[in-house]
Amino acid sequence: MIDVYLLSGFLGSGKTSLLVQLIDQVNKQGRQPAVLMNEFGELNIDSQIVEEKEEVPLKELLNGCICCTGAESTEAQLQSLLTDYPNVDVLFIETTGAAHPVESLDAVYSPLFADQLDVKGIITVVDAMRWLDRDKLSQRMLALFLEQVRHAHFMLLNKADLLTADQLASVTMQVTQFNSFAPLVQTTNAKIDFSYIEKMVDAASAPKHAISTGSGLPLASKVLSFEKPINQEHFEDWVRSLPDTVYRMKGYIQLEGSRYSHLFQYAYGMVNWIPEYMQIPSKLVLIGEQLSSIEYPPEK
Template identity: 60%
Template sequence: MTDVYLLSGFLGSGKTSLLVNLIQHIREQGLKPAVLMNEFGAISIDSDTVGDSKDVPLKELLNGCICCTGSEKTEAQLQGLLEEYEVDVILIETTGAAHPVEALDAVYSPLFADRLDVKGIVTVADAKRWIERHTMSPQIRALFMEQIKHAHLLVLNKTDLLTESQLATVSMELANFNENAPIIQTSNAQVSFAYIEETLQKLQHLPTKPIISGKNLPLSSKLIVLEKPVQKEHFEQWVKALPDTVYRMKGYVPVEGASHPFLFQYAYGMVNWLPEYVKMDPSLVVIGEGIKDLEYVYPSSKQS
């Protein structure tokens, strides 16, 4: 039997950070991990980060939600991992737009029911976003709450951004909202695989049927191709001026004076630039609501 852990959580909560940490811990235990990643856009960004982990088999689902249009693809990719590699643990990271119970349901396939031992849903909850959840649109807030409600283990992440009083309040509210899920407080999603493994072994009941559908959520993704290098300061000003309905941006941004594009990530008002040492296509995936007409406008020559 191959153990399966499903990593859930809203956009930008820290799922990929958790995934990378767990891969390292699993390998330190002498086990062989594999990864199935669900990307919302048409290009892969997070999986490039995971790809830095050598010898870890990786399958991807692009341009669709694992729990909606991607069920058949999910089966095919899992089948591929099982047939092509010798693995002990499969980590499935869903897109931030996935309802966790539906995603879990997509994993239960008669094709390999006797080969997978689904351990449960580990949901990464953004501590600061929980405090400000009332600023979300009703549909998105409902998804955010459902992801937390159906977790078997809650990773309360980004606790370093809260005061002690705020952290105590958030922890208490989450414990009342999901009475069955143990909570671990983290920064940068640092939690050991051994803890997750032992905690989920104590839990007996897993949901097996989807409760609500994520198909009609107003979330969408858009690919922006950057045709020339940007001025870093101007680009960050553009990002800061975006509406709150832009939840996540991930991509490779060419910057004036740099030989290679930077890996750029944005989540919940915070930006992160990481240098790249190989040539990457300059494109940016934006995830949010009402982003159809969103474009980056270069400054005029006078502004330059």
């Protein structure tokens, strides 16, 4: 199992500064880090910084956000990384500053390699100056900024040195009230001890399951496996009965009467079936909140 940390945060918050430091610390622990980086343009300037770190496997997603360039691109890059570098211990995924955390996790949670990844959580870098001026953002960008904070499992309140003592106290209180679950640390230049992040995230997590962020976190995942072909009508009835706290589902499912598997996707109440032309183990990944009691078939 590879420990996976998704680095989230608004544009210019300090994610790359954090990433470079975490790489160094993991190396010093004698473990092998790897990086998946994402940027909108054709040239990822941030990745050039990481490339200076020798012996650090790096894959890139360019020309779009990890959550909208297509799951196929993300899966292909991750599968390539896992195949080419079998000794990786820790994977850091740095999203673009315009990535929604739920959709970013959706891109990472592929049923194809669900048993290889242990997603520890979302580390969000909160720009303290940006928080002060958040009302200057457009409504759409403000909503994204707040969503990145709301779904964090651990938060760095970065650029703390640029605020007065009163401002820092006020921002700290507001951010912790907005996300009362995630531990928060005030930082300058995103400097923090990775072992502390590991300890705090593990302390907040329930007993681990494959590719699970743990019960009780603001955003969690769960994998369901199916030993027998599934009745499509009964399955879709079950999907419609699920609570609104299930945000995303995707997986490969063998349907009754079908020779090959189907790719199943669910988002915002809508389902989509895509026929495959091969037999793939039937697994379904759920992303959302309060998932511990969800099973298929549902208990009577």
